[in-house]
Ligand code: SF4
């Protein structure tokens with residue numbers, strides 16, 4: 001569904017002009033590394049965007065090359081000319097969405113996922129209950145461990161990526177406040193996500209506990225919902241703007257020192273609400289206020305005086321940079337500094353830690369073959385560290401890496417950095 005800002009939803013000339021076509025980004029690009037094809041490199045994709053801006057049609061081939069991009073933004077980190085590639089590819093996808101009609105089944109699936117499932121706690125809860133029954137019945141374990149999944153081709157591979165259901169779901173905590181342990185130093189809002197309410201309910205609870213341990217009153221504001229990151233990546237910017245307005249209204253009703261997310265992919269979009277709504281006269285200013293308050297949980301914890309009253313964890317840990325934390329938000333030191341604060345923990349850096357794992361929102365579902373090829377390489381780097389724990393900072397990466405461990409790993413645990421801190425605090429208390 002379009003809105004009155006749709007004319008801005010295409011790559012802007014000023015952004016395209018920044019690229020000097022030097023090619024220094026090519027080696028940072030996972031799809032170029034896999035295929036060696038210029039049109040599937042950042043420079044090649046920008047070249048195609050320029051052609052479309054100059055009047056070339058939004059063709060099926062253009063759509064293919066733009067959709068095979070992970071939107072991981074590694075090229076942004078590599079680019080010496082400051083090209084904002086994330087902004088470009090999101091706008092290019094919106095232009096494709098507004099120019100080309102997808103086949104009926106594709107339209108139906110996108111409608112169900114983006115307009116219904118992700119936006120409705122009721123739909124999400126129903127899906128979560130069904131997923132839980134599948135898990136609890138033992139069918140999932142049988143399917144995954146017997147090798148049966150190999151007989152089902154793509155469907156079998158997709159099953160490996162199915163998010164878990166973790167009842168009781170976190171929806172019940174929305175609208176509640178959790179008091180700081182000890183002296184209150186901060187009052188923060190937690191964005192609970194959409195799928196995370198069902199599939200990462202324990203991670204959300206761990207995030208609340210760690211923030212409480214660090215002197216935060218944690219409010220989970222009522223009226224919040226999906227952040228719209230998946231919509232932005234899919235080119236559905238009007239829908240994303242609608243969700244952004246809801247979240248802004250929900251959060252700005254309160255008085256907070258920071259707004260926190262534990263999902264790097266969501267955080268990137270939440271921090272860019274001011275760009276999403278820059279042309280909306282009613283929300284542009286509010287969006288700037290909101291974006292300025294937004295913090296990734298690792299960024300926030302590393303910026304305050306951390307509660308170091310933790311028990312020892314004899315873990316060997318490697319860290320996978322989430323693309324939207326490292327490249328989108330430029331946060332690399334904070335998660336590593338938090339891991340270094342855990343007593344007893346040994347850290348081993350993996351090669352190419354900031355190269356995408358292939359998750360990229362729903363990329364691993366729609367571009368499964370490429371995602372799995374990228375994951376295979378990632379797991380070789382993970383395995384080379386002999387670490388027993390892979391830490392990361394994004395639920396999507398956790399799902400992808402868990403599939404990686406099942407397919408190519410050595411039984412590693414995959415944990416969010418905050419879950420490791422939570423374990424260390426609980427260890428101290430003998431829980
Ligand atoms: S995006 Fe940056 S690094 Fe890549 S070709 Fe353009 S200017 Fe060079």
Ligand code: SF4
Nearest residue numbers: 029069070072073075
């Ligand atoms: S966002 Fe990632 S996959 Fe897309 S062009 Fe840039 S480096 Fe390549």
